[in-house]
Amino acid sequence: MSEPAFQRRGLGDVIPVPADVRPDPAADFTIGEGTAIRTAPGSAEAARIGEYLATLLRPATGYALPVGVESGEIALLLEGDGEDGEGEDGDEGYRLEIGASGVTVRATAPAGLFNAVQTLRQLLPAAIDAAGPQQGAWVLPGGLIVDRPRLKYRGVMLDIARHFFTVDEIKSYLDSVVQFKINHLHLHLTDDQGWRLEIDGWPRLTEVSGGAGTGVDGAGPGYLTRADYTDLVDYAAERFVTVVPEIDMPGHVNAAQVAYPELTADGAAVAPRTDTEVGYSSLVAGKEETYAFIEDVVREVAALTPGPYLHIGGDEAQATTAEDYRTFIQRVLPLVAKYGKRVVGWHEMAGVELPETAVAQYWRIEATDEGTARAAANGSKVIMSPADRTYLDMKYTAQSPLGLDWAGLIDVERAYGWDPADRLPGVGEDALLGVEAPLWAETLRSLADVQTMTYPRLPAVAEIGWSPRATHDWESFRRRLAAFAPRWRRQGVVFHPSPEVPWS
Numbered sequence: 354m355s356e357p358a359f360q361r362r363g364l365g366d367v368i369p370v371p372a373d374v375r376p377d378p379a380a381d382f383t384i385g386e387g388t389a390i391r392t393a394p395g396s397a398e399a400a401r402i403g404e405y406l407a408t409l410l411r412p413a414t415g416y417a418l419p420v421g422v423e424s425g426e427i428a429l430l431l432e433g434d435g436e437d438g439e440g441e442d443g444d445e446g447y448r449l450e451i452g453a454s455g456v457t458v459r460a461t462a463p464a465g466l467f468n469a470v471q472t473l474r475q476l477l478p479a480a481i482d483a484a485g486p487q488q489g490a491w492v493l494p495g496g497l498i499v500d501r502p503r504l505k506y507r508g509v510m511l512d513i514a515r516h517f518f519t520v521d522e523i524k525s526y527l528d529s530v531v532q533f534k535i536n537h538l539h540l541h542l543t544d545d546q547g548w549r550l551e552i553d554g555w556p557r558l559t560e561v562s563g564g565a566g567t568g569v570d571g572a573g574p575g576y577l578t579r580a581d582y583t584d585l586v587d588y589a590a591e592r593f594v595t596v597v598p599e600i601d602m603p604g605h606v607n608a609a610q611v612a613y614p615e616l617t618a619d620g621a622a623v624a625p626r627t628d629t630e631v632g633y634s635s636l637v638a639g640k641e642e643t644y645a646f647i648e649d650v651v652r653e654v655a656a657l658t659p660g661p662y663l664h665i666g667g668d669e670a671q672a673t674t675a676e677d678y679r680t681f682i683q684r685v686l687p688l689v690a691k692y693g694k695r696v697v698g699w700h701e702m703a704g705v706e707l708p709e710t711a712v713a714q715y716w717r718i719e720a721t722d723e724g725t726a727r728a729a730a731n732g733s734k735v736i737m738s739p740a741d742r743t744y745l746d747m748k749y750t751a752q753s754p755l756g757l758d759w760a761g762l763i764d765v766e767r768a769y770g771w772d773p774a775d776r777l778p779g780v781g782e783d784a785l786l787g788v789e790a791p792l793w794a795e796t797l798r799s800l801a802d803v804q805t806m807t808y809p810r811l812p813a814v815a816e817i818g819w820s821p822r823a824t825h826d827w828e829s830f831r832r833r834l835a836a837f838a839p840r841w842r843r844q845g846v847v848f849h850p851s852p853e854v855p856w857s
């Protein structure tokens with residue numbers, strides 16, 4: 354590779370760009386043969402994050418990088434930051450000081466230490482991502498970073514219903530997205546073409562609708578057993594990512610009805626679907642069987658999910674009358690609450706009066722949405738996922754072999770050039786829970802396909818969610834983004850080599 358793998362990095366050369374960066378070029382630190390990692394005494398979490406940092410650095414450096422609580426030039430400490438007061442930076446913030454004699458990270462919570470580790474990784478030369486020992490100087494640029502997120506929720510969504518992705522593929526995806534301080538993974542588990550999560554008492558959901566021939570073009574089989582799902586949730590939690598499970602209803606349910614014909618209006622069997630039509634299936638709002646089914650599913654998903662959210666879809670219910678939609682949503686909202694979860698739904702759900710705790714996810718391309726604005730005025734939070742900016746399944750250009758184009762073409766500048774607080778009238782900064790980039794899988798077949806659509810656009814959405822609005826700058830962003838080419842190549846992450854970015 355021709356790029357300078359050991360080029361010294363600038364202190365602000367990070368995505369998302371940190372809130373406050375004060376370089377001190379006289380205070381560079383070089384990781385050496387004898388460098389050790391010291392973690393907060395008494396904190397198993399800090400020790401685990403220290404070990405995670407060492408695991409990232411050992412292959413390329415070839416150094417032992419022992420982790421302990423006694424001594425070490427790289428310190429990961431849990432405490433108030435002394436100057437601004439305890440807890441000032443919130444759970445995810447951190448303070449990173451790089452000086453000639455060492456590196457000190459201070460955070461009030463383990464999530465902050467983890468975020469600082471992602472920053473440290475990016476501050477090292479690109480060669481750090483090599484699989485084996487490299488000869489060169491592991492210089493960290495000197496100075497101080499004080500960082501915290503603008504928005505609490507920074508998510509990515511993966512559709513495993515249209516095309517199934519395995520636990521290992523999803524784990525690999527998680528490992529790549531956390532580098533950009535993404536902290537929620539929304540799993541779209543069910544749709545017309547497939548049902549991908551095992552549900553106790555309803556075995557045909559996955560036996561039939563997670564079986565051979567399911568998915569777009571019949572590319573299945575595949576589903577997550579309960580153990581798989583738990584394994585994923587744990588893996589995500591170790592990376593400070595909350596899994597948000599989505600069971601889409603009352604539309605997008607053909608796969609459930611294939612498995613259980615009693616969920617249709619007349620109880621007659623329906624055929625499996627492997628095409629990409631939307632808006633033709635619906636659960637039956639006036640049938641008690643519907644709610645018995647939904648309650649079993651919600652109870653099970655809630656029990657398997659430690660995070661606070663349960664996403665009930667609610668989108669594109671064109672086969673449900675407005676009255677039935679209202680009846681249905683009003684029956685399901687209390688069920689989600691009964692099992693201790695906070696409901697999230699696509700913003701169509703906001704056409705129905707919602708409790709303040711409900712979260713609406715805006716996904717359309719229109720400039721206004723009355724229901725979402727009303728929900729925000731009523732105290733509900735909003736996740737911004739406008740399809741014309743954040744949809745990772747939109748083509749980059751008309752020539753993109755993968756993806757759809759119903760929301761337009763989304764190049765990197767388009768993914769970066771917007772602000773979530775300006776997107777919808779009535780939905781300002783205070784109403785935002787955060788941002789999310791959904792990746793629908795109608796055209797995707799492999800992890801490489803997923804990566805190609807995700808990179809380099811996800812970093813744009815991640816920066817919008819994390820970095821202060823005042824730092825927003827396309828020229829700066831594309832220069833910082835360019836530095837990821839050699840990193841992604843070494844990590845085995847495929848990306849679209851967008852010509853807008855001066856790749857190194």
Ligand code: TNX
Nearest residue numbers: 631668669699716746757793
């Ligand atoms: C709309 S976004 C959908 C999905 C499709 C997607 C394709 C949303 C809530 N519904 O069913 O997969 O467009 O871009």
